[in-house]
Amino acid sequence: MEIRRVAVIGGGLMGRQIGLNTAIYPYEVKLFDLIPEVRDAVKKWEDEYLAGRIAKGRMTPEQVGGIRSRFSIVDSMAEAVVDADLVIEAVVERKEVKKAVFAEISSLAREDAVLATNSSYMVSSTFKDDVKNPSRLLNMHYFNPALVMKLVEICRGEHTSDKAVDAAYAFAESTGKTPVRVEKEIDGFLANRILTAINNEARKLVEEGYCSYEDLDKACENGLGHPMGPFRLCDLTGVDLALDVMTRRYNETGIKPAGFDMYRKMVEEGRLGRKSGRGFYDYEKK
Ligand SMILES: NC(=O)c1ccc[n+]([C@@H]2O[C@H](COP(=O)([O-])OP(=O)(O)OC[C@H]3O[C@@H](n4cnc5c(N)ncnc54)[C@H](O)[C@@H]3O)[C@@H](O)[C@H]2O)c1
Missing domain, CATH: 1.10.1040.10 (N-(1-d-carboxylethyl)-l-norvaline Dehydrogenase; domain 2)
Structure with a gap:
């Protein structure tokens, strides 16, 4: 289960940082947010953040050019998830919204794509009836600010396969993060x-x-x-x-x-x- 292309759904505080961090490492990332103004705001934020990295001497213009070319903000859920190996959901913390989002992701993404939720408190089994093949469904809980904080809690449910956990763990590690395994679902993780x-x-x-x-x-x-x-x-x-x-x-x-x-x-x-x-x-x- 090799992850190369990543979709991030939700471009708020967390989604945009998870997306950009992933593009830095260097994965192909497509980010979708329902609200057009948020999509515009993510582009502006990305420009400002990357310009700041060049100004501080932390990145070269060539590196920034590469990151820009890998990080796309797209106008539809379908475009974001259609060829993704991993989909990270980071929409608002509302159960009904997330359930609908997972049903939509499941209808559009490949059936073997790993599906992760960044929810702060909802365990992934909340959405297991909304997706086909829930063995690829798990939590990947990032911390704010996700560009900086290292920890990613990878929480499996009874429905989650070892293969999906291992793929999420290896992916998180390859993006500069320190993943930990949460072996059973628990409210609030660790x-x-x-x-x-x-x-x-x-x-x-x-x-x-x-x-x-x-x-x-x-x-x-x-x-x-x-x-x-x-x-x-x-x-x-x-x-x-x-x-x-x-x-x-x-x-x-x-x-x-x-x-x-x-x-x-x-x-x-x-x-x-x-x-x-x-x-x-x-x-x-x-
Ligand atoms: N803020 C934190 O410190 C933090 C930390 C860890 C995890 N989380 C979790 O991350 C998730 C996102 O939190 P946030 O702080 O980024 O929220 P946010 O409100 O900043 O962003 C949520 C985004 O989701 C978008 N959205 C809503 N419905 C959508 C849909 N159907 N399709 C696509 N996009 C949609 C909204 O337009 C909004 O831009 C939540 O589940 C939250 O619990 C937050």
Whole structure:
């Protein structure tokens, strides 16, 4: 199962970076996004990113020329997937949208093409009834920013063949990434589960009055060597996003997550983190 041509479906934050990273290594990549304005935005972003690499001396004009010729933004799903050996789905995190996208991919792609979802939380068996030959279906979970972050979690379901896992693993490695195998499906895979456990404990310690959030961050940064403590990191990713995740968990379990009231109050006050100029810490408003 040799991968040479890759299709990326979805050109948002993740899809465009996965696509461009893949073209750098050097695969033929076709990227499709449903929205024409997003397709235009990806071209502009690619131009700016590659011009920046030349300006910084990280790439030569010849290298950039090669990457440009291998990375195409196409106007239809069919064009993207028809000759792909691997299709990476990176559309919005909505189950019904992803199910429809997989059904469409399956009707247009080769029946032996490996199909991967970059979903943050949905395991690939969610889509196994939407595709023909689900033995080639798995998760390839990249991290943001995907041009920089090395980890790719390759998660198999009971339906996934060894051949598909091996092909995805070898592909990820050949694009400068550090793949890991997740041998059974689990919500959140590996790294995000560890992060969630740290966040839950950090919120619990602060909520129960054991320490301030500033001191909790200091403990993680200075005692554990984390580049950022959990509250400083939350300011970067968005307090509103963290509240969305906590709300979802609250609705699913009926158990109020630690720190829920504090986060809700912060969102009501517009303390969303760096993007609003204030979260747990104060920032200069952008
Ligand atoms: N943002 C992150 O930090 C991150 C990290 C890892 C994984 N993910 C996962 O990656 C996926 C994409 O996330 P994102 O942050 O890039 O989202 P995004 O909203 O930036 O991009 C999603 C893109 O999908 C496109 N799209 C929607 N329906 C489509 C369809 N039917 N066909 C083609 N394109 C369609 C949208 O136009 C949009 O451009 C999600 O599943 C998310 O959970 C995100």
